[in-house]
Amino acid sequence: MxxxxxxxxxxxxxxxxxxxxxxxxxxxxxxxxxxxxxxxxxxxxxxxxxxxxxxxxxxxxxxxxxxxxxxxxxxxxxxxxxxxxxxxxxxxxxxxxxxxxxxxxxxxxxxxxxxxxxxxxxxxxxxxxxxxxxxxxxxxxxxxxxxxxxxxxxxxxxxxxxxxxxPVAYDREHVLVLSDWSFMHPHEIFDKLKKSPGYFNRQRTTLAGLLDGSDRMSLEERRMWGEMRMDPRDILDVNGSTYTYLINGHGPRENWTGLFRPGERVRLRIINASAMSIFNVRIPGLPMTVVQADGENVRPIETDEFQISVAETYDVIVQPTEDRAYTIVSEAIDRSGMGRATLAPRLGMTAEVPPLREVPNLTMKDMGMGDMGGMGGMDHGSMGAQPGGAMAGMDHGAMTGASGGAMAGMDHGAVPAQPAGAMPGMDHGSMAGMNMRDPENAPPDMAVGVGVDAIAMAPANRMGERPIGLQDVPHRVLVYTDLVSLQPNKDQRPPSRTMEIHLTGNMERFMWGFDGRKFSELVEPIRFERDERVRVTLVNDSMMAHPIHLHGHFFELVTGGPAGHQPLKHTVNVPPGGKVSFDLTADNPGDWAFHCHLLLHMHAGMFNVVTVRPMEGAAS
Missing domain, CATH: 2.60.40.420 (Cupredoxins -  blue copper proteins)
Structure with missing residues (x-):
């Protein structure tokens, strides 16, 4: 259909x-x-x-x-x-x-x-x-x-x-539901990703972009990406090449409009209900004060832009004082399209719609290389010499050349080798020292097999970093470490144990899972005792962001902020090559879904069950 x-x-x-x-x-x-x-x-x-x-x-x-x-x-x-x-x-x-x-x-x-x-x-x-x-x-x-x-x-x-x-004072409110929509049925989208995970990427680096500088990468960086057979612009699996981005069911040209009177405090309740799209949200000319994250009040923090991952919610207060319209922008993080709506004193008014910004490039950090610096400064020797100059554990198969001037081999399927002089393929192959087919490189609880193609060598806590594409914008950007709970955390006990969960995948086959296992493999549930206090660390071994959602509970992000006021979340975006820690009080007994909220990642296997059972001797 x-x-x-x-x-x-x-x-x-x-x-x-x-x-x-x-x-x-x-x-x-x-x-x-x-x-x-x-x-x-x-x-x-x-x-x-x-x-x-x-x-x-x-x-x-x-x-x-x-x-x-x-x-x-x-x-x-x-x-x-x-x-x-x-x-x-x-x-x-x-x-x-x-x-x-x-x-x-x-x-x-x-x-x-x-x-x-x-x-x-x-x-x-x-x-x-x-x-x-x-x-x-x-x-x-x-x-x-x-x-x-x-x-x-x-x-x-x-x-x-x-x-x-x-505790939030406001004169008027609007609910903004952000989402994505395609002519293509989601089962067909999934089938295309299984056959060719780069199918929807129309923004790859090109030879022309290298020559004229528009790709913003040096020849050395391009060579490094080629040797690693990775795509520096593989940011969203599905994007504006097939999606229209909606706000309250309206596309960009339909211009959903919310009204205000100048001087009013307007509360915008912003929900990312997308299947696969992460957005950067801004209102040019109008600062936003974040007052709530995932339904939990936070100390007000003023910003000009924030990233909202799939399934997250943010409430912001804006106070327009002029008798003019403002454009609400929800731009896909790979800049392949945007949602657009308007705040205005009267219906029919519009404001300038900004153009799409430059496509961002992924970096060494997005490959789990931590603070190892720019690509050109990397030590090739430390990566392990390979035949033909390739880097260790990075070849998922040579790729065909891309049409229309695109660089050769930036899709994901294995195809014949490149002709002499073609730019090397750039699929999702793992980096040197990251090849998970070697059991010695795997964490103790990880299943080593076809479902894992890489593991981050030096995953970094990136909660204080600006998100992908917003590192260099000339205005304020919200980061997780800006969030501080308005009320004291209810449970301030230290964790009694720790747990590490790896977010793993094989991009060439579009397989996703936790600790190398997909849910269909009859994985063991994640078990907590009732009222147990646990510190969970999520490690993203892939080059894709994963919004991880736990049902039935809120957890406290370990941000290093004011003690006893850690922000409460039910969904957290774990950036590529990054790690996130949270403290959980398992106080809601039962069986609960725990999964990536990118719908097709969950469908492909990044799902498990958290089971909370009464402690021994406690009442059921």
């Missing part, structure tokens, strides 16, 4: 002029009809009915089907209040099983909504009732945990008002 970019028509049908312009726009700007409503439908109260089905829509003469909740996409805002009980009756009108996971919500595990882990799923034409007390407040969201339905539009926002006074 081919799917269109537009999710749901809520207003006027596109005119012929817009249709004529569509062919002239880049892929990321090709969207559907203008005139869509800016407000999102809202459901509230103790009893809420949700129906999961399919909704037809037509754009540019093409008709497709989205998976929707109550016929809209994004799904309706669920407006709840801390302290209430809520009963959500979910009816499945699909021809396949479905589910809803309440992302970031603390509840009994039987209500968490993960088929095969916490409940059997919702079969066609059946209704399942989720019922639980609301124990928290903040910005959260909900989505399918069945197959790849999330990529088809099955997601929506949750806003929970606090039982008492809100």
């Amino acid at each position: 081919k799917l269109d970019r537009r999710l749901l028509l809520r207003g006027a049908v596109a005119g012929g002029g817009l249709a004529a312009l569509q062919g002239l726009m880049p892929a990321w700007a090709q969207t559907g009809s203008p005139g869509l409503r800016a407000d999102l439908p809202t459901l509230t109260g103790p009893n809420i009915d949700l129906t999961i089905g399919q909704s037809p829509f037509t754009v540019n003469g093409r008709t497709a089907t989205a998976t929707t909740i109550n016929g809209v996409l994004p799904a309706p805002v669920l407006r709840l209040r801390e302290g209430q009980n809520v009963r959500l009756a979910v009816t499945n009108q699909l021809d396949e099983d479905t589910s809803i996971h309440w992302h970031g919500i603390l509840l009994p595990f039987q209500m968490d909504g993960v088929p095969g882990v916490s409940f059997p799923g919702i079969r066609p034409r059946e209704t399942f009732v989720y019922e639980f007390p609301v124990r928290q407040s903040g910005t959260f969201w909900y989505h399918s945990h069945s197959g790849l339905q999330e990529a088809l539009g099955h997601y929506g926002p949750i806003v929970i008002d606090p039982a008492g006074a809100d």
Whole structure:
């Protein structure tokens, strides 16, 4: 089934002029009809009915089907209040099983909504009732945990008002749901990645870029990347070559608009509900004060831009004082496209939309080389000499030349060797000393096999670093170490034990897992005793970022910030070649999903179950 970019028509049908312009726009700007409503439908109260089905829509003469909740996409805002009980009756009108996971919500595990882990799923034409007390407040969201339905539009926002006074003062609010959408069915996207993981990368370095300097790499750096058979621009598996980036279901040219009166404090509740897209968010000319991360209040911190990974949420306060419009930009981290919306005093107003910025290049740190410096300064001898000048453990197969002036061999599949003089291939092969097929290089608990092609030699704690592509921008950028919990952490006991989990993969085969194992290999669950205090360190052995999400719990990022005020998160982005530590109090008994929230990484195996059981002698 081919799917269109537009999710749901809520207003006027596109005119012929817009249709004529569509062919002239880049892929990321090709969207559907203008005139869509800016407000999102809202459901509230103790009893809420949700129906999961399919909704037809037509754009540019093409008709497709989205998976929707109550016929809209994004799904309706669920407006709840801390302290209430809520009963959500979910009816499945699909021809396949479905589910809803309440992302970031603390509840009994039987209500968490993960088929095969916490409940059997919702079969066609059946209704399942989720019922639980609301124990928290903040910005959260909900989505399918069945197959790849999330990529088809099955997601929506949750806003929970606090039982008492809100520590965040604001006059008006807008919910902003960021997401990605493709004409291509997600199963077809997955199949293409399995056959050729670089299929969607149209931004590779080229010979022309080397000659004119536009690739911003020296000949020595290019030679090094070639010897390592890696692609310095392999940043997102799926990008603007097929995705349109949406804000509240609106594409860039549809221009979702949120209103304000000059001088008002406007709260923006920003949710990344994408399947595979990490965004850099900014509002040119308007500073943002971050007041909440993943639904938890933080000490206000002013910034000009922040990165939001898949499944994260950030609440920000803006206070526009001028009678003018501002553009909200959600730019994909590989700069292959952007979402765009507007803040304005009146409908119909627009502001300048900035152009896409330069495509970033990955560095030695992104390969887990820590602070070993620039590529040109690397010690080739320390990497281990190889026949023909190749570096140790780095050859996943020579690659064919790329068309259109692109450098040879920047896709991932193994194909015939290059002709003489061609630039070396750049796939995801492992670096010297990183070849996981040698058991001596593996951590004790890691499975060494085809599912692991590399291990980081010197993974670095990068929580205080600006994220990919934002290292050199001339304004303030939020980093994890800026986040400080507004309230003291409830459990300040030191951890009683430590645990290290490696995020592993084989990019050539698009295989992903934890510690070298994918979930389908019947891996052992990760076990915690109830109320146990554990420090978990996630080590990313790959060159791709991984937003890791733990269900049913919040954890405290170990940022080195003020003692007792570590930021609470339910999802953390682990950068390429990086590591992240968090302290967890396993206080919610049951079986909980633990996975990468890049949907296709989870689908490919980066998933496990965390099981929390009562300590010996404790009550169940």
